[in-house]
Amino acid sequence: MTALPPPSARKLGLVIDLDTCVGCQACVTACKGWNDQGYGVPLSDQNAWGSEPSGTFLNRVHAYEVQPDTGPAQVVNFPRSCLHCENAPCVTVCPTGASYKRAEDGIVLVNEDACIGCGLCAWACPYGARELDGAAGVMKKCTLCVDRIYNENLPEADRVPACVRTCPTGARHFGDLGDSESAVSRLVAERGGYDLMPELGTSPVNKYLPPRAKGADERVDILAPLLDVKASGFAGWLDRLLEKI
Amino acid sequence: MHPAPSVIIFTVLSGAGFGLLFFLALGAAPVFGLAALLLWGTGYALAVIGLLASTFHLGNPQRALRAFTQWRTSWLSREGWASVGALLLLVPVALAAIAGGALPPVFGLVGAAFCLATVAATSMIYAQLKTVPRWNYWTTPALFLAFAATAGAILTGRNLPAAILSAALGVVLVLSFRLGDGRFARRGASLGTATGLGRLGAPRVLAPAHTSSNYLMKEMIHVVGRKHSRRLRWIAVIFASVLPLLIMLFVPPVPPVVAVAALLHLAGAFVARWLFFAEAEHVVGLYYGQRGPEGGTAGGG
Known part of the structure; x- marks a missing residue:
């Protein structure tokens, strides 16, 4: 049913630290690697070795530059994936019931066997989190690695989304954002985690942590003492003379 | 947004078709026999060709019937119901006109309301998207x-x-x-x-x-x-x-x-x-x- 369930107590999601992300794309690769063989149809590529390669990815990392009012510009690497919104517009537009939000943990999923590939859910998502697979014609999106996080066949350390497990800088955190005492919720509270495009009213579960304030730009000029030279002797006499003219 | 030919053909032709069926259902053109066959046929043809064109942009059109299940929340699903409802409800009205008779106006009125609802539902598929201001x-x-x-x-x-x-x-x-x-x-x-x-x-x-x-x-x-x-x-x-x-x-x-x-x-x-x-x-x-x-x-x- 594509009606949204009442808000769940458990809200599983990601917290992404824009301060520590170095833009290495390891999460993109790990995501594609895991989800190519797990939940649903594989993430296909089209013309992978041609001049215009294209493919289905559930996670993309952008790079932006921010110019503050004062101080030097900052580079921010920005991973973008499904935010598992509480008020998910992609769910209610679905005509077949393929798109749904789980009542127990809030994960937004697609039942690919019921998807007709109309693409309306991708149109309804502000974040570009859904991509129609070019080969299978069904909608693909982040599953929060639902086939890892509850998988008791995996060692406990691996029961997190593939992107979180692989991140070499610890910029991605997974947990229950519905529990105010969870590690992720405390992180959001301490670091001022925020929602993307709050003006669209989607109430995302995933939060982003802003880059930390960088040190003030002191602009130390190491040549300054050398430039403050007083001429002496004949040059000093000339210097004083010329200033008087 | 990508102007896909299938979606343009679908919205233009089915819109015109249901518009024509709406007027015919209200008795705007009191025609009988061959003229009725031609006009009603045009209305049905435009509406049905448009609806068929809409399936061409689907990734898996063989599952299109599933689109009738979510009418409580989805405008796309509501559009499906309204269009099928209009096309079915107007069959007796059209047949009566072609045969040279007329049914009580209430038949046409209900069908016309479904035509209106179809076009309104189509428009809401687009109008509901906050992501496309x-x-x-x-x-x-x-x-x-x-x-x-x-x-x-x-x-x-x-x-x-x-x-x-x-x-x-x-x-x-x-x-x-x-x-x-x-x-x-x-x-x-x-x-x-x-x-x-x-x-x-x-x-x-x-x-x-x-x-x-x-x-x-x-x-x-x-x-x-x-x-x-x-x-x-x-x-x-x-x-x-x-x-x-x-x-x-x-x-x-x-x-x-x-x-x-x-x-x-x-x-x-x-x-x-x-x-x-x-x-x-x-x-x-x-x-x-x-x-x-x-x-x-x-x-x-």
Whole structure:
């Protein structure tokens, strides 16, 4: 049913630290690697070795530059994936019931066997989190690695989304954002985690942590003492003379 | 948004078809026999061809029947029900007209209401999307209903209603262009809010997330051909509204005249619908630093 369930107590999601992300794309690769063989149809590529390669990815990392009012510009690497919104517009537009939000943990999923590939859910998502697979014609999106996080066949350390497990800088955190005492919720509270495009009213579960304030730009000029030279002797006499003219 | 031919054909033809069926159901053209067969046949053909065209943009059309399940929440599902309802409910009305008789008006009234509901539901598929600010406005249902009603009035050869509706369509078209131009800015979404980096300063795209295009960019970040939008707007208004208005005002509605007026109107409708998609900007374009001339930022054009 594509009606949204009442808000769940458990809200599983990601917290992404824009301060520590170095833009290495390891999460993109790990995501594609895991989800190519797990939940649903594989993430296909089209013309992978041609001049215009294209493919289905559930996670993309952008790079932006921010110019503050004062101080030097900052580079921010920005991973973008499904935010598992509480008020998910992609769910209610679905005509077949393929798109749904789980009542127990809030994960937004697609039942690919019921998807007709109309693409309306991708149109309804502000974040570009859904991509129609070019080969299978069904909608693909982040599953929060639902086939890892509850998988008791995996060692406990691996029961997190593939992107979180692989991140070499610890910029991605997974947990229950519905529990105010969870590690992720405390992180959001301490670091001022925020929602993307709050003006669209989607109430995302995933939060982003802003880059930390960088040190003030002191602009130390190491040549300054050398430039403050007083001429002496004949040059000093000339210097004083010329200033008087 | 990508102006996919299947979706343009679907919305224009099914809109015109249900508009015609609406007028026929209300008894606007009291015809019988062969003339009734021709008119009702045209209405059914337009509506059904349009609906079939809509399945061409599906990734898995063989599961299309599943689209009837979510009418409680989905406008696309509601559109499916309303269209099938209209087409089935009007079968006895059409057969009665072709046979030379008439059913009590209530049959036609119920069918006409379903025709109206179909076009309204189609328009709401687009109007509901907050992510496309140009569409997310009252002008979208007004536009779809005005197009359907105008086509229906012209095709049934009703001079006065057709002239009035053509004029009204022209006003709605111009309003949708003018008001639509400022909608994206008024939604308030920017690269600053999309990334949350607006709190630090002015963000700009430093490097793309991928080296060539992807589904998102092909489907939702269409910028090709917008340079002609001003000229195409004129063409849309002149063909869809002004020319049919003049013909309906000054020429008696004999069948060849009706056909010419209808074809001119449909040509305008196709141009207008192409613009409806091509000019609509999706907020996901912000992440790619790509908005059209309307946004005035890099990447447009």
